[in-house]
Amino acid sequence: MKFGKWLKQQIEETLPAWRDKFLSYKELKKLVRLISSTESPEYGKVDAEAEFVYLLNNEIDKFNAFFMEQEEDFIIRHRELQQGIERVIDTWGPNGTKPSQAEYKDEMAKVRKDIVDFHGEMVLLVNYSNVNYTGLGKILKKYDKRTGRLLRLPFIQKVLEQPFFVTDLVSKLVKECENTIDEVFSVEVEEEIVKVQREAITVAEKLLSMQEIRRGSSTYGHFSLPPLDLPDSDLIHSFQLNSPIPTV
Amino acid sequence: MSSPLPALTSPFKDKYTTLPSSSSSPSIATSDMHVSALTHVQRPQNPTFISQSSRGVASLPPVNSSFPQSTASLNHTPGNEDASWSLDQLQKFLDLPENAAAPAPNQLAESGTDVMASEDHDKKTDWHEWADDFINVPDPDWSRVLDDTNVLDSKLKVSKQQPQFHQNQPAPHGEFSSNAYPSSTTPTKPRMRWTPELHEAFLEAVNLLGGSERATPKGILKLMNVEGLTIYHVKSHLQKYRTARYMPESSEGTSEKKVTSIEKMKSIDLKTSIGITEALRMQMEVQKQLHEQLEIQRNLQLRIEEQGRYLQMMFEKQKKVENEKSGAPSSALDEAPSPLSGLNHLPCNNDKSDSEALHQDKSRIGIDSGNAGSKNEKGTADVSMKQKALETESTHHVEKNDDESGFPVLKRARTEK
Numbered sequence: 001m002k003f004g005k006w007l008k009q010q011i012e013e014t015l016p017a018w019r020d021k022f023l024s025y026k027e028l029k030k031l032v033r034l035i036s037s038t039e040s041p042e043y044g045k046v047d048a049e050a051e052f053v054y055l056l057n058n059e060i061d062k063f064n065a066f067f068m069e070q071e072e073d074f075i076i077r078h079r080e081l082q083q084g085i086e087r088v089i090d091t092w093g094p095n096g097t098k099p100s101q102a103e104y105k106d107e108m109a110k111v112r113k114d115i116v117d118f119h120g121e122m123v124l125l126v127n128y129s130n131v132n133y134t135g136l137g138k139i140l141k142k143y144d145k146r147t148g149r150l151l152r153l154p155f156i157q158k159v160l161e162q163p164f165f166v167t168d169l170v171s172k173l174v175k176e177c178e179n180t181i182d183e184v185f186s187v188e189v190e191e192e193i194v195k196v197q198r199e200a201i202t203v204a205e206k207l208l209s210m211q212e213i214r215r216g217s218s219t220y221g222h223f224s225l226p227p228l229d230l231p232d233s234d235l236i237h238s239f240q241l242n243s244p245i246p247t248v
Numbered sequence: 249m250s251s252p253l254p255a256l257t258s259p260f261k262d263k264y265t266t267l268p269s270s271s272s273s274p275s276i277a278t279s280d281m282h283v284s285a286l287t288h289v290q291r292p293q294n295p296t297f298i299s300q301s302s303r304g305v306a307s308l309p310p311v312n313s314s315f316p317q318s319t320a321s322l323n324h325t326p327g328n329e330d331a332s333w334s335l336d337q338l339q340k341f342l343d344l345p346e347n348a349a350a351p352a353p354n355q356l357a358e359s360g361t362d363v364m365a366s367e368d369h370d371k372k373t374d375w376h377e378w379a380d381d382f383i384n385v386p387d388p389d390w391s392r393v394l395d396d397t398n399v400l401d402s403k404l405k406v407s408k409q410q411p412q413f414h415q416n417q418p419a420p421h422g423e424f425s426s427n428a429y430p431s432s433t434t435p436t437k438p439r440m441r442w443t444p445e446l447h448e449a450f451l452e453a454v455n456l457l458g459g460s461e462r463a464t465p466k467g468i469l470k471l472m473n474v475e476g477l478t479i480y481h482v483k484s485h486l487q488k489y490r491t492a493r494y495m496p497e498s499s500e501g502t503s504e505k506k507v508t509s510i511e512k513m514k515s516i517d518l519k520t521s522i523g524i525t526e527a528l529r530m531q532m533e534v535q536k537q538l539h540e541q542l543e544i545q546r547n548l549q550l551r552i553e554e555q556g557r558y559l560q561m562m563f564e565k566q567k568k569v570e571n572e573k574s575g576a577p578s579s580a581l582d583e584a585p586s587p588l589s590g591l592n593h594l595p596c597n598n599d600k601s602d603s604e605a606l607h608q609d610k611s612r613i614g615i616d617s618g619n620a621g622s623k624n625e626k627g628t629a630d631v632s633m634k635q636k637a638l639e640t641e642s643t644h645h646v647e648k649n650d651d652e653s654g655f656p657v658l659k660r661a662r663t664e665k
Contacts, residue, residue, distance in 0.1 A: 071442065080492050
C-alpha cells in the first residue's frame with residue numbers, strides 16, 4: 001500500500017482545487033481484488049472487469065480534461081506576465097514614459113513573485129501528470145499480475161500518447177519562465193548584492209576599528225571599556241581583505 | 249437528433265452528457281456491463297490483437313470489448329494504427345457503449361437496436377467518429393457557457409459537428425488531428441488543446457475588435473478563421489482571458505489563493521531576515537530542480553515502455569519462427585495462450601539487467617535530490633514538500649517498472665525450446 005499512501009500524501013499536499021483530479025487508485029485496487037477473488041461468482045467478476053476498464057478510461061478522460069484546461073490557463077497567464085513585464089519596463093523603466101526607480105523596483109518585485117509562483121504551478125502540473133501516470137502503471141501491473149492478462153503493455157502505450165502525458169508545452173513554458181526570471185532577477189540581484197557587500201564591509205571596518213581602540217591601553221582606567229572580543233574576527237578581517245569595492 | 253449517424257453517436261453522446269451522474273452511480277454501469285457481457289457470451293470470439301485468445305468465453309468479452317474501446321478512445325488517429333482490427337472486434341466493442349448508456353432516458357431505446365443494425369455498414373468510419381466522441385469529456389463549466397448562449401448559438405450547439413483536436417504542429421491550423429473527421433458525431437463538449445500560437449492569433453483578433461471587453465466570440469471566431477475552431481472554444485477562452493486580465497488588478501486574488509499552500513509554507517522570519525528576493529530565489533531553485541527531475545523521470549518511463557514494446561515484438565517474432573519450424577501453425581497457436589497466464593507470475597532473470605539500469609538511474613536521481621535537499625536546509629517547508637514529492641516519486645517510478653509483461657513471455661519461449 002506504499003504507493004497508495006504516497007498518493008494520498010500528494011493529494012493532501014497539492015492545491016485544494018486539484019484534489020479530486022487525481023487517480024482513484026484505491027477504487028481501482030478494490031476492483032482488481034474483486035476480479036481476482038475466489039469467492040465472488042463468475043458474473044460478479046465479469047462485472048468488476050468491465051467496471052475496471054470503464055473506470056480506467058474515465059480516469060484518463062478526467063486527466064486529459066483537467067490537464068488541458070490548466071494548460072490553456074497557463075498559456076494565457078504566460079502571455080499576460082510577459083506583457084506585464086514589458087509594461088513595467090516601458091512605464092517605470094529608465095527609458096520609460098515615467099521613469100521611477102522606486103516604482104520600477106516595486107513593480108518588478110511583484111512581477112518576480114508572480115513569475116515564481118506561476119513557474120511553481122506549472123511544475124505542479126507536470127508533477128500531477130507524472131503521479132497519475134505512475135499510478136496507472138502500477139494499477140495495471142497489479143491487474144496483470146492478478147488476472148494473468150496482458151493489459152498493461154498495450155494500454156500504457158496508449159496512455160503515452162494522451163494529452164495529459166505529453167507535457168512538452170508546459171515544460172517549454174517552464175523553461176521560458178526560468179529564462180525570464182534570470183533576466184528580471186539579474187538586474188535587481190546585482191544591486192542588492194553590491195549593497196549587502198558594501199554594508200558588510202563598512203560594518204566590518206567599524207568593528208575592527210572598535211576592537212583596535214579598545215585594546216589594552218596604558219591609560220586603562222575606571223571608565224575605560226574592556227577590550228572587545230570579536231569571536232569572528234577572522235571572518236571580519238576577510239571582509240576587509242576581499243573587498244572588491246574600494247571603500248574610498 | 250438529426251445527425252447522419254444517430255445510432256452510433258447518440259449512445260455515446262448520452263454517455264458523456266450523463267457522465268457526471270453516472271460516475272457517482274457505478275452500479276448502473278455495472279449492471280449494464282453485466283448485460284453486455286452476457287450477450288457477448290453468445291457471440292463467436294476471435295483472438296484480439298493482444299493475443300490472449302480463449303481464456304474463457306465469459307470472462308473475455310468485457311475485456312475485449314472495453315479494451316478496444318479504450319484503445320480506440322486513446323488513439324486519435326485510429327485509421328492508421330489499427331488497421332489490423334477485425335470487424336468482429338469492432339462489433340464487440342460497439343455493443344458496449346450501447347449498453348453503457350443506460351442512464352440516458354429517451355435516446356437509448358432506439359439506439360439499442362440501431363447500433364446492431366448499423367454495425368455492419370461502414371464500420372471503420374463509425375469507429376473513428378465514435379472514438380472522437382469517446383475522447384471528448386463533459387466539462388461542468390460548459391453547461392454554464394451554453395446556458396448563456398443566444399438562440400443562434402443554441403442552434404449551433406445542437407447541430408455542431410466537431411472534429412477532434414489534438415496538438416500536432418505548432419501552426420494555428422495544426423492543432424487538430426490529422427484525420428479531421430467532418431464528424432457528425434456531435435458531442436456537446438469537444439475538448440480542444442490550445443497552443444501559444446493559437447493564443448497569439450486570438451489576441452490579435454481581440455485587439456482588432458477593440459479589446460477583451462468589446463470583442464465578441466463570434467467576431468473573434470471569424471477573424472481567427474481557424475478550421476475546426478468553434479464558438480464554444482472561443483467563448484470559454486475569452487472568459488478565461490478576461491479573468492486573467494482583471495485578476496491582477498484585483499490584487500491577484502486568484503493566483504494567491506491558488507498558491508496559498510506554497511505561500512503558507514514560507515515562514516515570515518525567512519522573508520524578513522533573508523529578504524524576499526532570496527526566498528524567491530530559493531523557491532525558484534527548488535522548483536527548477538523538481539522540474540528537471542520530472543523530465544528525467546518522464547524520459548525514463550518512455551524508454552522503459554519502448555523497451556517493453558521491443559521485447560514484445562521480439563517475442564512475437566520468435567513465436568512465428570517456432571510456428572514455422574513446427575510446421576503446424578494452428579496447434580502451436582492453441583498451445584501458446586494457456587500456459588501464458590501462468591507465466592506472468594514467473595520471476596525473470598532478464599529483469600535484472602533492466603532493473604540494474606533503473607537502479608543506476610535511480611541513484612542518479614537520488615543524488616540529485618540529495619543535492620537539492622542540502623541546498624535548501626534553510627529553505628521553507630514548501631521547498632521540503634516539493635523535495636519529498638520528488639524523492640519518493642522517483643522511488644515509486646523505479647519500483648513500478650521492475651518487470652515487464654514482455655519478459656516472462658520471452659523467458660517462457662526460451663524454456664520451451
